[in-house]
Amino acid sequence: MITRTLYLFASAAPPVFDVARVIESAQRAGWDVCLGLTPTAARWLGDSLDGLAVLTGHPVRWEYKLPGQPDVWPPADVIVVAPATFTTINAWAAGITDKFVVGVAAEAIGKGTPLIAMPCLNAAYARHPAFERSVGELRLAGVRVLHGPGGFEPGPPEGDDPVGYPWHLLLEELGAAGDVR
Template identity: 65%
Template sequence: MVRRSLTAPLEGTLDGLAALTGHPVRSEYKAPGEPDVWPKADAILVAPATFNTINQWALGLTEKFIVGVVAEGIGKNIPLVTMPCLNAAYVRHPAFAQSVEILAGAGVRVLYGEGTGFVPNEPGEKRPFPWPCALDAVETAVSPGP
């Protein structure tokens, strides 16, 4: 099996992203004993989150790097926001509603549903992803309360 780098689509921008953040770009787990080179996150946004990502995260299946980061984020009390992006056919699968409930119960702000975030497209329908809503939710998560 040929393993393709998860960062391959970003190859031309990784150095710029590292320079912008002051930290290396990671897409795989570090080896045990290696120092953690990232600072503690103020908040984490997982968007657009796929059907697989939402379900794996809810179940704690951390084979994917991003799922491991956010699963651990729950235990570290990092403010977590996610906005799914999937079509209505996936939403009809019973695991999805259960996963959304599990994540919300763990303190993850799930931006899903009419008036709160992403509204699923019918299969084949294309609408723009509501980035402003997702970014506003992260801003709210890191803003000091009244």
């Protein structure tokens, strides 16, 4: 089996706590997974970061490297941004790249790297006009955004945990993306 490299970039939303299971599923499908996190997601997973690095075989990253430092990851064949919060989607679409994962994903648009995103937000955020504009901008840039029917469908604003975040849809899409290369 030919190994392809997947950058899995996750924001601070409750499904981030399932990331080890998602990494294992992607690895079973032949992906070499590199995990990138927003700073808040890295804080949420703080006690698990060493174990996640062992699981992937790569350092978990949430900050840019310093000038002159070598890249510690192989080049990406596909980048997945999930769970992608309201903030991550809007910053990415606007080109605000102060966060490592957003900067790499923004640059990947220009490099032609296949990108898949699946938001994770509640219906109140999803109704904000900036969100729909941002999703539209990312789609125009060639990002496959799994939002709405056939993707993540936001739940009510009450509660902190989206019920049934559809990781399986993302993994199916990843399988199709891997077949293209």
